[in-house]
Amino acid sequence: MRLPGLFLVLVLVSMVLASCGDGPVTEPSDATTCVELTRAGRVVAEQVLDSLAGRTLASLEADDPDHPFAAVDRLMxxxxxxxxxxxxxxxxxxxxxxxxxxxxxxxxxxxxDLALEYLAPYFTACG
Incomplete structure (x- = not known):
């Protein structure tokens, strides 16, 4: 199975990329590699988690009944x-x-719960 080999290559590439460059990529438009793009995605995920911290669906609906996740969509x-x-x-x-x-x-x-629900696809993808 080639997946462990691919995983090792991605880890090594991530380490090399982390050791050089001007700093962390936080915007998708600044990403020059797929690994950098996922790092920018992590920054956004952290922002989303901060915005969902302690919130409930009811509180989001109170803010915007028609589009309770509008703020999350803007961040993402x-x-x-x-x-x-x-x-x-x-x-x-x-x-x-x-x-x-x-x-x-x-x-x-x-x-x-909302923050954990937001992360559920990542847990599923990573097995």
Missing amino acids: RTSEFEDRARQLGCGRGELEVAACLAYQGLAQQAEG
């Missing part, structure tokens, strides 16, 4: 990330593997 900027992934030629599988590495430890930052 899904189309920006999808466009940049397409420009960089990032495959879904490659992004999932890189995200499993980049998003480690986020569960400890989650406060409340």
Whole structure:
């Protein structure tokens, strides 16, 4: 099975990229690799977790009954990330593997059921 080999390569690439460059990539448009794109995604995930901390669906609905997750959607900027992934030629599988590495430890930052629900797809992808 080639997955462990791919995983090792991605870990090594992540370490090399982390040791050089001007600093962490926080915007999808600044990412020059798929690994950097997932690092920018982690920054956004942390912002989303902060915005959901201790919140309930009822409190989100009270803020905006028609679009309770509007603030989360604005933070996530899904189309920006999808466009940049397409420009960089990032495959879904490659992004999932890189995200499993980049998003480690986020569960400890989650406060409340909504935050855990937001992270559920990452837990599923990382097995």
